Amino acid sequence: MLLLLWLAWKLRRSRQNILQSKRRLEDTVAKLHQARDEQREQMYFLHELLNVLPNPVFFKDREGKFIGCNQAFVNLTGVEQEELQGKTARDVLDGQLTEIAAATDRKVFDSLGQQYYESEVILPDGRKRYYGIMKDCFRRRDGSVGGVIGCFFDLTEIKETERKLERLFLVVEQANEAIVITDLEGSIVYCNPAFTRVTGYSQAEALGQNPRILKSGRQDEAFYQELWATITAGETWHGTFKNKRKDESLFDEQAVIFPVKNKAGAIINYAAVKRNVTKEKQLEDQLRLSQRMEAVGQLAAGVAHELNTPIGFVASNTESVKNYVAQFKQLIPLYREFVDKVVQTQPGLLPDELKRLREAEEDAHLDFILEDLDDLFAETEEGFERISQIVVKLREFSRVDHGDESGHYNINKAIETTLVVSRNEYKYVAEAETDLAADLPDIVCNSGEINQVLLNIIVNAAQAIKEQQRQDKGFIRIATDFDDQWVRCRISDDGPGMSEEVKEKIFHPFFTTKAVGTGTGLGLYISYDIIVNKHGGKLQVESSPGQGTTFIIYLPREKKSSEG
Structure with a gap:
């Protein structure tokens, strides 16, 4: 009886243990199902996360065979995810990229570190894009290397921008015009080689300096105030400077100075494009000077011509007057001789008239006039000679307008x-x-x-x-x-x-x-x-x-x- 009771109790305990084990097993199974569902959800989330990434992503095992990828990689290669598994880069990429891919895979495994390279990729539709590719190894839970994970970065727009910037830089660097960029305070932050050639200042010497190092003092402060007022108002200034080189020689620069604005319209820099016009100015000034000299020559020729005619007839008339006076002077002795004979032979004839005649002769200083006339004519002839010489010199000088003779x-x-x-x-x-x-x-x-x-x-x-x-x-x-x-x-x-x-x-x-x-x-x-x-x-x-x-x-x- 006791044995039966003990067996019954033992069976009850065993049943209870079995029930408890069953419940624990059911709980474990439920947890496993929950963990599996969560893992599936997590895998789905990761899969969807990879698919929404704009960058192509792929996974490969140690043999270089694809394990998986995202939708962006499918779009890049034209190979669906299911078809991709088990294939190698040689199966889905063009030849040049295949060689690079294999080489960088080896470097990843050898160094167990990241590898980066850039390459042009031909898309399924024939378009060419430029990508940067980052690779690294991924590890299993036990720490062993499982394979390679890679990500593509589309650099096409960046590369195109770089090419544009490089072209722009080459244009600026090779331009014949001096190009200068300053900050808002006017300090030079860039100058091209043409600036160095024109001014004599090296780029190292110019950077950080104000363009006022070129001031010659030939423009007043109002000139520069007007310049700054124009560009700080957001407008473009046009003008010509008389500037000074490092060796203090002067030169002329024709400049266009303008504000550089960002997308918001705020001024962030000032830039100047300047052309050395010294030779042009020299030619212009030489032309003006030649024109002035030609005008002087023409004026001299004109004056000589205008003087020549009146001088000619005045000289001719003076010579006639001189001849008339010479004839008149011959009459004076005859007149005096006649008067003396009248007085001697007929002293009572016309005494009052003869007296007035002698008084008039004395008052007129006739003897002085007769003597002075010779000096006056001599001086007049000398004056005509000097005027004639001046006319000749003017004519000779007027030859300045015959520049090539x-x-x-x-x-x-x-x-x-x-x-x-x-x-x-x-x-x-x-x-x-x-x-x-x-x-x-x-x-x-x-x-x-x-x-x-x-x-x-x-x-x-x-x-x-x-x-x-x-x-x-x-x-x-x-x-x-x-x-x-x-x-x-x-x-x-x-x-x-x-x-x-x-x-x-x-x-x-x-x-x-x-x-x-x-x-x-x-x-x-x-x-x-x-x-x-x-x-x-x-x-x-x-x-x-x-x-x-x-x-x-x-x-x-x-x-x-x-x-x-």
């Missing part, structure tokens, strides 16, 4: 002509003195251009003396001599002289010591060009402060055959 010419003659023409410039401030070699040989030259050089130097000397505002007159001395090779002309003055710094720049274009607006700075530059480049000569200057200035012109006695 060369021939045999005597420099002494050029000096005499130019002194007459320029006399109004120096007559109140200086005495002109000459020491001209009597046997000076002729040379082959352009007489008009030589006259122009002499005029430039003489006028400069007169203006320099005038600027001293001295009480006494200065002097301008001109001397000529020659040797076997050269005909020389020295033009000296006792003006203020010049420093070494000024002497070094005296023949530079646009350099002037005169006040703004009173000189072009081209007279001596053009003179140098005429003597040195056009005539194969030399033009030298000797000067020191307070000691006056001497210009020495050397002209070859025989013109070189290479010169035109």
